[in-house]
Amino acid sequence: MRAVDIIIKKRDKQELSGPEIEYFIRGYTAGEIPDYQAAAWAMAVLINGMTSRETTDLTLAMAYSGETLDLSRVVSIALDKHSTGGVGDKTTLVVEPIVAACGLPVGKMSGRGLGFSGGTLDKLESIPGYRTNLTTEEFLQQLAEDGLVLTGQTADLAPADGKLYALRDVTGTVQSILLIASSVMSKKIAAGGQAIVLDVKVGLGAFMQTLDEARSLARLMVDIAHLADRKAVALLSDMNQPLGHAVGNAMEVREAIDTLHGNGPSDFRQHCLEIASHMLVLGGKAETDTLGRKLAQEALANGTAWERFKRLVVRQGGDVRFVEEPQRLPQAPLIRMVESPDSGYIERIDAREVGETAVTLGAGRARKGETIDHAVGIEILHKVGDFVQAGQPLFVVHARNEADFEAACQQLLAAHRWSHEAISPLPHFYGVIR
Amino acid sequence: MRAVDIIIKKRDKQELSGPEIEYFIRGYTAGEIPDYQAAAWAMAVLINGMTSRETTDLTLAMAYSGETLDLSRVVSIALDKHSTGGVGDKTTLVVEPIVAACGLPVGKMSGRGLGFSGGTLDKLESIPGYRTNLTTEEFLQQLAEDGLVLTGQTADLAPADGKLYALRDVTGTVQSILLIASSVMSKKIAAGGQAIVLDVKVGLGAFMQTLDEARSLARLMVDIAHLADRKAVALLSDMNQPLGHAVGNAMEVREAIDTLHGNGPSDFRQHCLEIASHMLVLGGKAETDTLGRKLAQEALANGTAWERFKRLVVRQGGDVRFVEEPQRLPQAPLIRMVESPDSGYIERIDAREVGETAVTLGAGRARKGETIDHAVGIEILHKVGDFVQAGQPLFVVHARNEADFEAACQQLLAAHRWSHEAISPLPHFYGVIR
Numbered sequence: 034m035r036a037v038d039i040i041i042k043k044r045d046k047q048e049l050s051g052p053e054i055e056y057f058i059r060g061y062t063a064g065e066i067p068d069y070q071a072a073a074w075a076m077a078v079l080i081n082g083m084t085s086r087e088t089t090d091l092t093l094a095m096a097y098s099g100e101t102l103d104l105s106r107v108v109s110i111a112l113d114k115h116s117t118g119g120v121g122d123k124t125t126l127v128v129e130p131i132v133a134a135c136g137l138p139v140g141k142m143s144g145r146g147l148g149f150s151g152g153t154l155d156k157l158e159s160i161p162g163y164r165t166n167l168t169t170e171e172f173l174q175q176l177a178e179d180g181l182v183l184t185g186q187t188a189d190l191a192p193a194d195g196k197l198y199a200l201r202d203v204t205g206t207v208q209s210i211l212l213i214a215s216s217v218m219s220k221k222i223a224a225g226g227q228a229i230v231l232d233v234k235v236g237l238g239a240f241m242q243t244l245d246e247a248r249s250l251a252r253l254m255v256d257i258a259h260l261a262d263r264k265a266v267a268l269l270s271d272m273n274q275p276l277g278h279a280v281g282n283a284m285e286v287r288e289a290i291d292t293l294h295g296n297g298p299s300d301f302r303q304h305c306l307e308i309a310s311h312m313l314v315l316g317g318k319a320e321t322d323t324l325g326r327k328l329a330q331e332a333l334a335n336g337t338a339w340e341r342f343k344r345l346v347v348r349q350g351g352d353v354r355f356v357e358e359p360q361r362l363p364q365a366p367l368i369r370m371v372e373s374p375d376s377g378y379i380e381r382i383d384a385r386e387v388g389e390t391a392v393t394l395g396a397g398r399a400r401k402g403e404t405i406d407h408a409v410g411i412e413i414l415h416k417v418g419d420f421v422q423a424g425q426p427l428f429v430v431h432a433r434n435e436a437d438f439e440a441a442c443q444q445l446l447a448a449h450r451w452s453h454e455a456i457s458p459l460p461h462f463y464g465v466i467r
Numbered sequence: 468m469r470a471v472d473i474i475i476k477k478r479d480k481q482e483l484s485g486p487e488i489e490y491f492i493r494g495y496t497a498g499e500i501p502d503y504q505a506a507a508w509a510m511a512v513l514i515n516g517m518t519s520r521e522t523t524d525l526t527l528a529m530a531y532s533g534e535t536l537d538l539s540r541v542v543s544i545a546l547d548k549h550s551t552g553g554v555g556d557k558t559t560l561v562v563e564p565i566v567a568a569c570g571l572p573v574g575k576m577s578g579r580g581l582g583f584s585g586g587t588l589d590k591l592e593s594i595p596g597y598r599t600n601l602t603t604e605e606f607l608q609q610l611a612e613d614g615l616v617l618t619g620q621t622a623d624l625a626p627a628d629g630k631l632y633a634l635r636d637v638t639g640t641v642q643s644i645l646l647i648a649s650s651v652m653s654k655k656i657a658a659g660g661q662a663i664v665l666d667v668k669v670g671l672g673a674f675m676q677t678l679d680e681a682r683s684l685a686r687l688m689v690d691i692a693h694l695a696d697r698k699a700v701a702l703l704s705d706m707n708q709p710l711g712h713a714v715g716n717a718m719e720v721r722e723a724i725d726t727l728h729g730n731g732p733s734d735f736r737q738h739c740l741e742i743a744s745h746m747l748v749l750g751g752k753a754e755t756d757t758l759g760r761k762l763a764q765e766a767l768a769n770g771t772a773w774e775r776f777k778r779l780v781v782r783q784g785g786d787v788r789f790v791e792e793p794q795r796l797p798q799a800p801l802i803r804m805v806e807s808p809d810s811g812y813i814e815r816i817d818a819r820e821v822g823e824t825a826v827t828l829g830a831g832r833a834r835k836g837e838t839i840d841h842a843v844g845i846e847i848l849h850k851v852g853d854f855v856q857a858g859q860p861l862f863v864v865h866a867r868n869e870a871d872f873e874a875a876c877q878q879l880l881a882a883h884r885w886s887h888e889a890i891s892p893l894p895h896f897y898g899v900i901r
Contacts, residue, residue: 040639044513069506073638076510079478204507205474 036066036074043077051090058094062193068200075197075206088211088253089260095219096261098193102169102225107177108138112316113226114308115217117250118150120238120388121275121413125153125183126289127297127305128312130341133181134332135309137316140176142186142224146397146405149238149388151285154185155397159283159363159407163351181345190223210246214253218261228264228315230308231255235463236273238384244269244463251466264315269463270304274382274417277301281396281410281431283362290359293339300416303461306330311465363408365431371442373427377451379419386448387411390441394432409433411445418458421451470500470508477511485524492528496627502634509631509640522645522687523694529653530695532627536603536659541611542572546750547660548742549651551684552584554672554822555709555847559587559617560723561731561739562746564775567615568766569743571750574610576620576658580831580839583672583822585719588619589831593717593797593841597785615779624657644680648687652695662698662749664742665689669897670707672818678703678897685900698749702741703897708816708851711735715830715844715865717796724793727773734850737895740764745899797842799865805876807861811885813853820882821845824875828866843867845879852892855885 034056042049049057057074060066083091104111112132116122129139143153143165154165167175169187176182189195194216201207221229231254234240235247251267258265277298279288291297292305309332310325319325332338347353355361391397395406412429415421428445432438468490476483483491491508494500517525538545546566550556563573577599580586588599601609601618609616623629628650635641655663665688668674669681685701692699711732713722725731726739743766744759753759766772781787789795825831829840846863849855862879866872 037637037639040510041642044510044639067502069502069634070638072503072507073510073640076474076478076507077514077639080511080514200503203471204504205471205478205511206507208475 036060036070040070040074040077043074043081046081048084049087054087054090055094058091058098058193062098062196071197071200072204072206075201075204075212078212079206079209083211085253085256085260088215089257092215092218092222092257093261095191095193095197095215096222098191099223100169100188100190101223102172102187104140104173104176104225104227107173108180110138110227110316111176111225112137112139112228112312113141113221113224114230114232114312115221116232117217117234117240119234119272119276120149120151120384120391121277121280121285122151122234123153123156123277123279123285123289123301124232124305124308126156126286126342127292127338128309129181129183130293130345131305131309131329131332131338132312132316134337134341135313135318135328137313137318138176138180140172140182140226142184142190144185147401148397148399149385149392151280151282151388151391151397153183155405155407156282156285157183159286160346160351160355163346164349167349175348179344179348181341183345184349191219194219210250210253213240214250214257218254218257222261222263226263228312229258230311230315231265231267232308233267233269234272235269236271236384238275238388239272248464248466255466266311266315267466268307268311269466271459271461271463272384273459275384275387275413276304278412278414279410280387280391280413281394282405282407283364284410284412284431286356286362287359290342290356293333293342295333300461307462365408365433367432367434367438368429369432369438370426370429371445372424373421374423374446375451376421376423377453378456379415379417379421379449380452380456381450382413382415382417383448386444387413390444390448393444394430394437394441406433409437411441416458418456470494470504474504474508474511477508477515480515482518483521488521488524489528492525492532492627496532496630505631505634506638506640509635509638509646512645513640513643517645519687519690519694522649523691526649526652526656526691527695529625529627529631529649530656532625533657534603534622534624535657536606536621538574538607538610538659538661541607542614544572544661544750545610545659546571546573546662546746547575547655547658548664548666548746549655550666551651551668551674553668553706553710554583554585554818554825555711555714555719556585556668557587557590557711557713557719557723557735558666558739558742560590560720560776561726561772562743563615563617564727564779565739565743565763565766565772566746566750568771568775569747569752569762571747571752572610572614574606574616574660576618576624578619581835582831582833583819583826584674585714585716585822585825585831587617589839589841590716590719591617593720594780594785594789597780598783601783609782613778613782615775617779618783625653628653644684644687647674648684648691652688652691656695656697660697662746663692664745664749665699665701666742667701667703668706669703670705670818672709672822673706682898682900689900700745700749701900702745703900704738705893705895705897706818707893709818709821709847710738712846712848713844714821714825714847715828716839716841717798718844718846718865720790720796721793724776724790727767727776729767734895741896799842799867801866801868801872802863803866803872804860804863805879806858807855808857808880809885810855810857811887812890813849813851813855813883814886814890815884816847816849816851817882820878821847824878824882827878828864828871828875840867843871845875850892852890
């Protein structure tokens with residue numbers, strides 16, 4: 034077998050066999066197949082496509098390219114969730130404690146934010162002391178003993194995916210639904226989750242801009258999960274406007290804590306209940322979504338979800354006083370409200386622009402490895418469809434200094450659009466793929 | 468400008484601007500754009516295509532990526548020819564002296580053989596002492612003084628093309644008519660030829676297997692030449708069977724010398740006269756192909772072409788006794804004739820198989836940089852359409868040893884096919900693209 038022949042086969046729109054895909058991925062991971070061959074191959078895959086069978090073979094080859102976790106050693110069924118990335122998406126912080134409170138083990142490895150899209154690890158690290166670097170042994174032990182873990186990757190999971198993703202990033206081969214699906218699922222499979230709820234975002238602030246693309250991605254990821262013998266369901270959720278109000282790390286943790294106390298923005302609470310209900314159904318705790326939602330609501334109402342969250346923070350070394358009194362979490366030196374310059378129905382709050390503004394303020398990173406400022410961020414006070422009067426509060430900027438505030442303010446005003454005619458609110462969800 | 472955005476633009480089937488192509492090629496040549504980005508870009512170009520304008524911009528960017536020769540400093544018009552590569556193609560050795568004998572300056576930089584396809588430099592080097600490594604100054608001086616030069620590249624002409632070609636070779640991106648055309652023409656333009664006859668081979672022993680592909684390539688190369696302000700004409704010529712009889716370096720030189728003496732295989736002589744006539748028309752020495760052919764025939768008949776060839780050999784340091792008495796040129800220790808095992812009309816003599824057999828014998832190289840044996844090779848004694856009786860001579864193998872002879876013999880018998888019904892001879896040419 035020669036790498037160049039595998040490239041040529043895909044270039045000529047032929048279907049690659051399982052052994053060919055495995056040979057290519059194994060060779061690439063081992064450094065025997067160079068970046069330039071992988072880049073040509075990725076471009077051919079992006080343009081010419083792959084069958085579901087090829088995509089599943091690719092996913093499994095990447096999943097098994099390094100260490101894999103066998104969670105069945107410690108729990109009967111381990112739940113996982115994954116979001117394709119959005120703005121203001123602090124869902125994991127609320128949903129995982131809910132599901133754990135309902136008695137299902139949740140072991141999740143989260144990622145960091147990049148570009149306009151935030152990451153759960155960055156949010157958690159605004160809690161002083163919270164460890165996001167558990168070892169594999171610590172992960173398994175905590176899952177067995179506490180039934181709830183929220184950390185970064187414990188080991189070099191799916192190294193092929195890491196290497197290929199970095200290459201795709203610089204060769205114009207990110208925007209392939211097939212490659213995105215196999216990237217996400219290879220990590221999920223390597224991380225050992227047996228039942229996975231996929232939160233596929235669609236809209237301005239998501240990687241998938243159209244419902245068709247999002248649906249294809251969701252369908253493919255669920256199919257791969259099934260072919261790899263995992264339970265999975267995908268929800269198509271709106272990401273045209275930010276989720277909840279807060280965008281920024283410590284600010285989002287505060288909003289999550291609010292929500293765990295039974296408060297929080299309505300759209301975000303609904304979102305969490307929906308995701309949690311599907312996890313509860315998948316894990317066998319509830320027979321229907323409606324029953325799952327009821328269980329989830331109870332876990333919020335009776336305080337057990339909140340107790341689970343606190344226990345998680347303590348177990349992972351975080352200073353619990355910072356979540357008990359969330360005003361202690363990092364605060365920006367300059368916090369200033371901005372009024373609406375116009376009256377009308379809000380027609381658009383461009384989530385991507387809001388996410389980019391957060392990066393400008395320092396809450397996110399333009400490039401991998403950059404440090405971030407946990408204190409800064411934005412509160413968006415309205416939702417699409419709301420009527421606002423000129424002079425009413427529109428958003429609050431938490432900035433490091435005046436110059437940052439000014440830049441963010443301009444960017445956020447441009448992200449809003451007003452209409453004289455009534456505008457319908459955006460839906461929360463567009464469908465479920467099973 | 469960022470390389471990744473240029474890749475994405477081509478991935479999305481958009482037309483690249485001149486400055487974008489120049490930025491990419493300049494960056495790649497300078498090592499600022501890495502191989503993996505160039506590989507992804509080349510695959511996108513191969514699959515999604517380019518306009519003639521883009522292809523010309525690419526060609527010029529590569530042509531001007533290094534030193535270029537300005538032949539107008541030394542001659543009023545410099546003629547050049549280029550063959551896309553074939554088996555038994557020793558045309559340059561005969562045509563260039565003919566054209567020079569007719570009074571037009573010819574300055575040609577030839578290449579080496581690779582795989583089944585031979586190269587003029589390798590053939591010339593079977594003449595002891597012949598220098599194929601003239602400097603740029605020597606090239607220009609000889610062109611001015613003698614009006615005939617036949618050497619390797621004098622300098623690092625079109626280094627972008629050399630680098631990109633090596634990358635394409637290992638990334639499955641060779642088979643693109645656009646990239647082949649720009650590769651050929653970038654070197655021709657950098658080498659300074661002002662009027663170029665392109666011999667585009669088509670058939671089993673050519674890189675272009677179909678007439679449609681060959682015609683597209685020819686059209687594109689001629690268009691590029693015109694857009695780059697050069698005169699050009701392309702001939703589509705047959706390469707299903709070997710050209711002439713001899714395949715192998717010294718053997719081909721002997722056949723060329725025979726032809727310069729007015730003898731040689733009929734198909735090869737016709738081929739040389741046709742190419743020469745178009746060069747004479749392009750250079751303004753003849754008004755029509757017919758007149759050009761007449762001039763060329765005279766140059767063979769009156770011995771001036773042969774005199775020109777001898778002068779060339781002497782001028783470039785070759786030992787003229789080896790061309791005056793060509794039996795002195797390297798001879799293989801084992802020369803053995805093989806009889807036809809069958810009677811019938813010859814239906815096929817697979818030129819590619821014959822070329823591969825020459826590589827097996829040591830006359831060619833499977834990989835760049837390998838040494839070759841100038842003595843060994845093959846004489847194919849018939850042409851498609853000939854009737855042969857079983858027991859009549861079919862071919863002659865010039866081998867290093869018995870084992871090589873046996874292997875070559877099997878390969879060559881398999882390359883022949885007989886028919887009981889009459890078979891038409893193959894045409895020499897399929898058309899002219901102006």
